[in-house]
Amino acid sequence: MLTVSNVTKRFGGLTAVDSVDFTIDDREVVGLIGPNGAGKTTLFNTIAGVYPADEGSITFDGTELVGRKPHQVARLGIARTFQTARTFNESTVLDNVLTGAVFGKDDAASLDEEREAAWEYLEFIGLEDQAHNLASELTLADRKQLELAKGLASKPRLILVDEIGSGLTPSEIQDLSRTLQRVRSELGVSVFWIEHVMDAIMSATDRIIVLNQGAKIADATPAEVRQDPHVAEAYLGGVEASS
Ligand SMILES: Nc1ncnc2c1ncn2[C@@H]1O[C@H](COP(=O)(O)OP(=O)(O)OP(=O)(O)O)[C@@H](O)[C@H]1O
Secondary structure (H helix, E strand, O other): OEEEEEEEEEEOOEEEEEEEEEEEOOOOEEEEEOOOOOOHHHHHHHHHOOOOOOEEEEEEOOEEOOOOOHHHHHHHOEEEEOOOOOOOOOOEHHHHHHHHHHHOOOOOOOHHHHHHHHHHHHHHHOOHHHOOOEHHHOOHHHHHHHHHHHHHOOOOOEEEEEOOOOOOOHHHHHHHHHHHHHHHHHHOOEEEEEOOOHHHHHHHOOEEEEEEOOEEEEEEOHHHHHHOHHHHHHHHHHHHHHO
């Protein structure tokens, strides 16, 4: 579904993403990890059209994404959530999801139909009881679930999830991991997920891609990644560099 081939993104003299290759298939949950500054968010931004890749190709169902703007990439079926939940805090929970539903549409479905679809996504994440509350009244964990629902309401085939676990308790992270697995099993949407919380990503993904200094150093099952000496070395190097 998504094919990233030889993608490089530079900022001046810094190569943030360095000749990276990988694929994501239908109904896969794939993790993206790596030490701070490894290039994970830059890779997401390159896929999402925020930055054009300097080299390489990114195709989604055969369509080239390099050179497209973020809204064009979104309309092709790739949604994303942000590390700091970007919910509209002065709007209701339902209206937040409705924004996602309307944004994803090219055709002119009625607002009633969109509202019905938005309810379905609210029920999917279990926030229907809070539909008429302001998003600002939600806990951080619920705002992150809401951000996910907003992304899903655009009916993507792939969702890019950036560090949804940051700032949450272990049990809230577990709830979100379960939701992400249901995104695949119940909605058939693939998930590409950056996360620093290792337990969550190790237990909830089919496969993990590891970046270090912009380059891909592993692409394997969580069990294999856990035992990979190159991955351990990259993280140890990161700890030393930051201490
Ligand atoms: N807009 C930018 N301009 C210049 N340099 C940038 C820009 N965005 C990122 N970088 C640099 O690119 C490198 C990769 O950063 P990136 O944020 O992609 O890493 P990351 O793996 O997401 O890190 P973290 O885990 O800390 O979020 C870093 O050295 C960073 O300073």
